[in-house]
Amino acid sequence: MDEFAAETKVEWREWGPAAFEAAADSGRPVLLSLTVPWSGECRAMDRGTYGEPRIAANINDGFVPVRVDADRDPRVRERYTMGGFPSTVFLTPAGEVITGATFLGPDGFRGILDSVREAWDSRGAEAGSIPRQLQDEAPPAGELRPRIEEHMIEQLLGAYDEEFGGWGTDVKFPLARTVEFALVRARDQATRSLEAIHTHLFDTYDGGFFRYATDRNWSNPRREKLLDENAALVRAFAHGYRYTGTETYRDAAQRTAEYLTTTLWADDADAFAGSQAGVDDYYRLEPSEREEADPPHVDETVFADRNGLAVDGLLWLAAYTDDERARRYAQRARDSVCDRLVEDGAVAHYDGEGSDRGLLGDQAGLLQGLTTSWQVTGESGPARGVADWTIEHRQEQSGAFRDGPESGAGLCSRSLHPLDTTVELADALVDLAALTGEDRYRRVATEAVEAFAGAAERMGVEVAGYAAVAARLRDPQAVVVGTEAGTDLHRAALRLADHETTVVPDPDGDGVARLREDGTVTAEAETPATLEAALTGE
Incomplete structure (x- = not known):
């Protein structure tokens, strides 16, 4: 649990199977709070919304509240974020999304609680859905052109x-x-x-x-x-x-x-x-x-x-x-x-x-x-x-x-x-x-x-x-420098090569720098000056 959870009055649970099993056993939705330690809005919601006794009691009685530090658990973050932090997400016991929002003050939170209860009471688990990015098994493939x-x-x-x-x-x-x-x-x-x-x-x-x-x-x-x-x-x-x-x-x-x-x-x-x-x-x-x-x-x-x-x-x-x-x-x-x-x-x-x-x-x-x-x-x-x-x-x-x-x-x-x-x-x-x-x-x-x-x-x-x-x-390009790292020739290669070109120091080499384009040597140089001429064409 993150260090700021104590500022709230909600009885938070850790993310994991136990929380979802508790939701299934009790017939309650899950309230997921995704927070990060660097967000002022997360701290404001902790104090102003989750710190409000009546709201906290409502959550504790009607939901299974789960809190996740999104920086520490990126898999949960990427599947459930609402586009910013805090992310406030209501889930079925199977983990499907009922609805969600980012920052909610006390009035906004009371409103969304009412709509979630209505959806849950009328539709149950069918109120949830799987986000689009998780519905496809693989991204659309193609050729590199x-x-x-x-x-x-x-x-x-x-x-x-x-x-x-x-x-x-x-x-x-x-x-x-x-x-x-x-x-x-x-x-x-x-x-x-x-x-x-x-x-x-x-x-x-x-x-x-x-x-x-x-x-x-x-x-x-x-x-x-x-x-x-x-x-x-x-x-x-x-x-x-x-x-x-x-x-x-x-x-x-x-x-x-x-x-x-x-x-x-x-x-x-x-x-x-x-x-x-x-x-x-x-x-x-x-x-x-x-x-x-x-x-x-x-x-x-x-x-x-x-x-x-x-x-x-x-x-x-x-x-x-x-x-x-x-x-x-x-x-x-x-x-x-x-x-x-x-x-x-x-x-x-x-x-x-x-x-x-x-x-x-x-x-x-x-x-x-x-x-x-x-x-x-x-x-x-x-x-x-x-x-x-x-x-x-x-x-x-x-x-x-x-x-x-x-x-x-x-x-x-x-x-x-x-x-x-x-x-x-x-x-x-x-x-x-x-x-x-x-x-x-x-x-x-x-x-x-x-x-x-x-x-x-x-x-x-x-x-x-x-x-x-x-x-x-x-079009892979590399400058293979036949010296150990740190020589004048190697340092020159780092500064002269295009930043999308790999610089390869070779301590067992022969002291020559070679430009390789798609595996073929297209230029050679033994000094920083000749390397500059080879790489810039001047």
Whole structure:
């Protein structure tokens, strides 16, 4: 149970079979509360709604109340979220959804209670339904064609906001992966978006990026700071600096790295904490006033997937700027997570009781950090073991990857094939194929990406990473450097190669760097200068 449950008067149960059995035995629906430690609305609903004695008594008498920390249980989150937090979801004893909402004040909650009771009394279990994303056994498959990349470029052009930067004309999210896709295909869009993100979402005093802006002009930011989103922006700004040399981008990445290695550093775990809450009253204070105020709550849970992405982002920053602090903390977090959370290739979600092991998000996120570590530092860690376990235990016959085991309470036994996580995994497997010389990893990545190719024409800019990894699979490129990591030639390869090209340090090599395109050597270089000429054509 999360630490904030005590602020309520509801008699919460843990998620699991026992809660659903109790609902079936008593003939009552389940009330599922999905919360996260960084949400101000979750705390407000705890105090104002679940803390109201009459509402709590109503819940305790008429429902089986279940509370889930959505960060700690991503399988429940992905199957039941109502699009934000808190998510308030009413379920049948079989786990099917009757109805749901996000934040509800006392009056709104009383209203939904009445409608749920009416539906349950009149229809019983038939009042529930299975969400659409859980009704299909597999995503629509297809072939990897150039059209996938072309379609996404068209989506960039059609969705770009020429007036304010970014994509879309409503809520503005940073969309770090979309920025990276645009850096080599629509650079003006990418750089204008980076400038907007930096101007409007960066916390100039405490460091780090807020989650998103609620208005088209990037105003009214949601001020939570999550490790994975900040890690992704470290990487995006580092890549932006690599392509443009813009000092503002380098400074933004380094300031964010400083935030991650101070505020979000969990000393006891020697790794990165999961998030910091967004408290508007605090962030509206002047800098001198912030010095006297208590900072927002930091959830010090060390999540494997988020730490993997932090390792990835910080090491690319180190590769481009020689930032030794970023390198050192990335290596410390990598080693700590691998020691604490990895066992025979299976990755635990976090270090604590109740943690799932082998979730696709953790396997993919950590693998991303490990393959980047191999490229930048020459240290592979358990990359092969993590990849092999994931392929053996999570890939289905269709080629798609499932998010977790085929078991669990509620709808957790139903298949879910997450696109974003598949992109992360496939991207890491492309790198691993080049790093190991084993083409089987590329074949697995191709199968995983092809499993979604039938839906490619319906994809928007939010999943531009899918088109990027599809392009990498169609035209894989690697720079194999015949030296150990850290030599001038290796460092030059990291800074000169396209960010979608894998850099492979080979300590047993002959001191020559070779550009391989789809397995064929197309250029060779023995010095950083000749490598630059080979890669840039100058």
